[in-house]
Amino acid sequence: MERIIIVANQKGGVGKTSTVVNLAAGLVQLGHRVAVIDLDSQGALTISLGFDPYTVRPSTYNLLLDENIAFADVLKDTGKNIALAPANAELIAAEYKLYSQSERTERLRNILQLPREPFDFILIDTAPNLGLVTVNGLAAAHELLIPVAANYLSMRGVRSLLDSVWLIREKLNPQLKLLGVLPTLVHPKAAHAKSAIYEMKTVFKQKVFHAFIPYDDVAATAPAMRKSVLEYAPNSAVATAYLYLAKEVSYAK
Amino acid sequence: MLNKLSQDPLEGKGEEMIPQRGLPFDDIDETPLEEIPPEERIPDFSEAEITPRATESTPEEIPADDNHPFDDGDEPSFQLSAEESEALMGDTEGIFTMEATPWELTETEAEAFMGSADEAFNPEPEATPEEDRSLHGPPGEIALVEHFAEPKETEPDMGMSTHLEDDPAEIEKLFADELAQPSSPIPAQPAPGIVHAAGGVQHEAQSAEDAMIELLVTDEDMLAMWRRADQAQKDVKRLISTLYIARQQLNHIQAARNELMAGKAYYEDAERHINEVEFRVQLSIQLDKLAKTTIPRLYVYLASWFIITVALLFIFGENIFSAEGSSLYFLAGSMLWGGMGGLVGALMPLIKHFSVEQDFAPRHNWWYIASPFVGSVMGAIIYLFMMLGSLSITSGEVSSPVIIYILSGLAGYQHKIFTNLVKRMLKVLEFDGQEEVEEEVEPKTSSG
Numbered sequence: 001m002e003r004i005i006i007v008a009n010q011k012g013g014v015g016k017t018s019t020v021v022n023l024a025a026g027l028v029q030l031g032h033r034v035a036v037i038d039l040d041s042q043g044a045l046t047i048s049l050g051f052d053p054y055t056v057r058p059s060t061y062n063l064l065l066d067e068n069i070a071f072a073d074v075l076k077d078t079g080k081n082i083a084l085a086p087a088n089a090e091l092i093a094a095e096y097k098l099y100s101q102s103e104r105t106e107r108l109r110n111i112l113q114l115p116r117e118p119f120d121f122i123l124i125d126t127a128p129n130l131g132l133v134t135v136n137g138l139a140a141a142h143e144l145l146i147p148v149a150a151n152y153l154s155m156r157g158v159r160s161l162l163d164s165v166w167l168i169r170e171k172l173n174p175q176l177k178l179l180g181v182l183p184t185l186v187h188p189k190a191a192h193a194k195s196a197i198y199e200m201k202t203v204f205k206q207k208v209f210h211a212f213i214p215y216d217d218v219a220a221t222a223p224a225m226r227k228s229v230l231e232y233a234p235n236s237a238v239a240t241a242y243l244y245l246a247k248e249v250s251y252a253k
Numbered sequence: 254m255l256n257k258l259s260q261d262p263l264e265g266k267g268e269e270m271i272p273q274r275g276l277p278f279d280d281i282d283e284t285p286l287e288e289i290p291p292e293e294r295i296p297d298f299s300e301a302e303i304t305p306r307a308t309e310s311t312p313e314e315i316p317a318d319d320n321h322p323f324d325d326g327d328e329p330s331f332q333l334s335a336e337e338s339e340a341l342m343g344d345t346e347g348i349f350t351m352e353a354t355p356w357e358l359t360e361t362e363a364e365a366f367m368g369s370a371d372e373a374f375n376p377e378p379e380a381t382p383e384e385d386r387s388l389h390g391p392p393g394e395i396a397l398v399e400h401f402a403e404p405k406e407t408e409p410d411m412g413m414s415t416h417l418e419d420d421p422a423e424i425e426k427l428f429a430d431e432l433a434q435p436s437s438p439i440p441a442q443p444a445p446g447i448v449h450a451a452g453g454v455q456h457e458a459q460s461a462e463d464a465m466i467e468l469l470v471t472d473e474d475m476l477a478m479w480r481r482a483d484q485a486q487k488d489v490k491r492l493i494s495t496l497y498i499a500r501q502q503l504n505h506i507q508a509a510r511n512e513l514m515a516g517k518a519y520y521e522d523a524e525r526h527i528n529e530v531e532f533r534v535q536l537s538i539q540l541d542k543l544a545k546t547t548i549p550r551l552y553v554y555l556a557s558w559f560i561i562t563v564a565l566l567f568i569f570g571e572n573i574f575s576a577e578g579s580s581l582y583f584l585a586g587s588m589l590w591g592g593m594g595g596l597v598g599a600l601m602p603l604i605k606h607f608s609v610e611q612d613f614a615p616r617h618n619w620w621y622i623a624s625p626f627v628g629s630v631m632g633a634i635i636y637l638f639m640m641l642g643s644l645s646i647t648s649g650e651v652s653s654p655v656i657i658y659i660l661s662g663l664a665g666y667q668h669k670i671f672t673n674l675v676k677r678m679l680k681v682l683e684f685d686g687q688e689e690v691e692e693e694v695e696p697k698t699s700s701g
């Protein structure tokens with residue numbers, strides 16, 4: 001069974017894109033077939049995997065707005081055994097254009113449901129907002145992975161995400177379940193990071209991944225090298241953590 | 254806020270993360286996340302490290318004065334060649350490319366290592382000045398932090414949201430402003446609102462529910478609703494002639510417009526008002542048609558009944574009203590008067606629903622048609638009861654039939670009350686077989 005996992009958090013810069021890239025790399029290492037979908041018009045995921053969001057076409061923009069387009073049409077080979085549905089900067093316009101479309105919230109789901117070759121995992125990266133494009137992702141996904149930066153302000157953002165999840169589950173996608181909450185940008189030594197994770201565990205209990213992503217600048221440098229942290233610094237704490245996360249994800253039912 | 258944070262940044266047990274109606278998932282307690290075989294597990298550092306409310310080290314110990322130059326690695330314009338980055342990072346590489354995994358480090362080693370990394374790099378690359386200030390920065394260092402923290406074009410929500418989050422008054426003001434500007438007579442044009450949502454410039458302060466409403470109610474929907482309000486107003490003026498009803502409808506329209514101007518969140522309330530008016534207008538349109546067909550026929554029908562009854566009373570009056578008349582005449586009299594009652598009982602609501610309330614509904618036609626018949630039957634029943642002596646007013650002998658006729662007329666007029674009365678009496682007398690007693694209900698107004 002193909003699993004479609006959306007990585008979402010309305011808070012910006014909490015490591016959504018890093019998580020998609022490195023979780024994808026981890027899952028590939030574990031032998032899975034993986035595709036990633038970039039639903040952020042800033043195209044951070046697309047850049048991290050070596051494509052230019054200003055020129056790449058067709059993109060998820062076409063996926064959301066064109067008639068008669070198949071998922072495979074937009075997939076790019078990244079040379080890392082990860083298939084990429086890239087974002088083009090014009091994706092920002094999709095927000096407006098989708099407004100006048102009839103199935104504006106279900107475009108992505110409908111396309112992914114067309115007959116096609118399955119993957120083991122499809123990971124969706126989202127923009128730090130709850131626009132129609134993000135809603136399309138939430139409607140298409142089976143599982144939700146929420147990266148939460150281990151600090152006070154980031155945790156406050158989780159609530160508005162969960163508010164939206166209520167609505168999404170009621171109106172669009174009752175199947176959407178919580179895969180897990182991933183503490184990111186964790187300063188292993190900082191007390192506030194520890195208590196942040198502790199609070200996450202109080203609320204989300206079993207659904208907080210055992211893996212947490214330490215704060216480490218390799219994570220910020222790797223994308224500039226167009227590499228996942230697993231390739232760029234395989235022995236780093238971040239790489240190990242993402243690999244462990246990949247195991248947790250692939251073992252989760 | 255600042256003080257509170259620096260004293261105790263993580264008060265509570267994560268309540269901030271829980272929506273008002275709870276978590277949207279029901280399996281949080283039950284399903285464990287993974288079933289990784291123990292031999293594949295990495296020593297579980299998270300469990301070991303994370304202890305509740307550690308207080309020994311405070312957030313202040315993390316310096317907030319150094320911004321890492323590379324934390325924008327995913328910006329489109331950032332295109333370092335390998336050599337360039339080598340040159341840029343060469344000597345720091347060793348610090349952040351860890352050769353050993355931290356879970357293999359001893360506690361003290363890790364401590365020492367992370368300590369140096371923390372000192373070398375800004376621990377919170379995404380933190381805005383506000384965040385830095387409130388979480389880590391001793392007030393004295395604010396100037397320094399602000400100097401380094403440039404506004405980030407790529408993540409516009411960051412500065413905005415944290416800024417707003419920090420100041421409830423600010424949030425309130427924002428909403429107050431938004432509410433105070435009903436934009437224009439046609440509020441469905443608020444392109445700024447859309448830009449707001451679509452551009453990702455979304456305040457976290459704005460609840461997710463609002464954000465969803467933005468998505469689910471389009472500008473077209475708003476515009477269409479506004480037009481429906483206009484149309485409804487015209488229709489009310491054209492079609493509704495009873496003053497108080499027209500006033501009611503205009504109030505609804507005004508309420509709908511107010512809701513629309515208050516924003517998309519009130520779309521459904523506006524729609525409810527408009528629906529009400531449209532329904533009423535629809536009723537009036539229907540009534541216009543009926544005024545040419547069904548209703549005149551009903552009037553003619555009831556008038557015929559009236560004429561025939563009066564004629565019969567005129568012809569047989571002598572026999573019917575004389576105290577010595579035969580019981581057959583009394584029965585006929587009761588039925589005639591009952592019928593008359595039923596007729597009046599139909600005429601009154603007909604006038605009310607057609608001319609006054611203007612909500613006559615054709616589905617009640619048969620009620621109007623049947624009413625005189627039911628009245629007659631009621632008259633007959635009244636007579637029978639009198640004869641049976643159940644209502645022992647005259648103890649068997651009819652001194653004056655007028656009393657029976659008055660009762661029959663009343664019974665016909667209010668046959669609902671009387672059928673209930675009769676039913677009750679039948680119950681008392683345990684007369685279960687009386688099927689001819691009809692349950693009739695006066696037509697109710699169809700609108701509110």
Ligand SMILES: Nc1ncnc2c1ncn2[C@@H]1O[C@H](COP(=O)(O)OP(=O)(O)OP(=O)(O)O)[C@@H](O)[C@H]1O
Pocket residue numbers: 011012013014015016017018019040044126127128184185186213214215216217218219220221223238323324325326327378379407408
């Ligand atoms: N574990 C980490 N340690 C240090 N820096 C990190 C880590 N993970 C991510 N970063 C850096 O933090 C920044 C934000 O990360 P990322 O782009 O993954 O977040 P995001 O949630 O996708 O952001 P956005 O909301 O803008 O899409 C990036 O510069 C990234 O390189």
Ligand SMILES: [Mg+2]
Pocket residue numbers: 016017018040044045125126127
């Ligand atoms: Mg991103």
